[in-house]
Amino acid sequence: MGLFGLVIPLIWPVFALGINGIGRIINGAGDFGPMIFGTGERLLLPFGLQHILVALIRFTEAGGTMEVCGHDVSGALTIFQAQLSCPTTHGFSESATRFLSQGKMPAFLGGLPGAALAMYHCARPENRHKIKGLLISGVIACVVGGTTEPIEFLFLFVAPVLYFIHAVLTGLGFTVMAVLGVTIGNTKVKYTSLRIEA
Incomplete structure (x- = not known):
């Protein structure tokens, strides 16, 4: 060593x-x-x-x-x-x-919840009740907390090629938001993210 x-x-x-x-x-x-x-x-x-x-x-x-x-x-x-x-x-x-949070918004608020819905609908009808809780909690973590790993890892294991496409589309979301001039910045709620102007 x-x-x-x-x-x-x-x-x-x-x-x-x-x-x-x-x-x-x-x-x-x-x-x-x-x-x-x-x-x-x-x-x-x-x-x-x-x-x-x-x-x-x-x-x-x-x-x-x-x-x-x-x-x-x-x-x-x-x-x-x-x-x-x-x-x-x-x-x-x-x-x-x-380069900050606004580029993730299309994927976090639209793409990944849509992927979760697609996984639910593609599951066999007898297995849907088994995965519903996992998908719902993953979508809540993604939309509310910005934690995408539960959905993304499930997505990665179910369809790795589609995960690669998801990565490219997330990058495209960054570019679209940059071209549109969106300046959301940091979306974590901390005392430094709040600015009150008089």
Whole structure:
């Protein structure tokens, strides 16, 4: 194990260059950047690796850099939160929020509940009562809490090819919302997400 600890620092820079390269590709892809991000996030989800891509976009220059209230801020979520707390900012940056929650809305509020309904209708009539509770609780977790894993993992095991199509369509949702100029930003309800203007 000690040898492993000595070797990793020597090979890690190669992985770091690859991760940074992905960030540059996403940031430089214009309106297709959100699609690459959204599709990549969904494809990495079954392996638990989506957090690497999400953190890369939310907290580094790959998510954008902007001056907010006299300070240079990097990362899509960091820019959004800085604009949220800046009293002189009106509206939010489309270039930063295009990587945040609004791209997930079409899939979370429409696509995955539709997939759950399709799974219910495709089940044999004698088995529908067995899966109804699982599907309903998965849809509630998805729509109310934004936790998609119950439906997506069920979807992945039932129809892996359709899961890939779902990942591409989720990425397309990111692009459509970016092209339309939607700036929802972060949808987690925390004290930093609430802004009351007098």
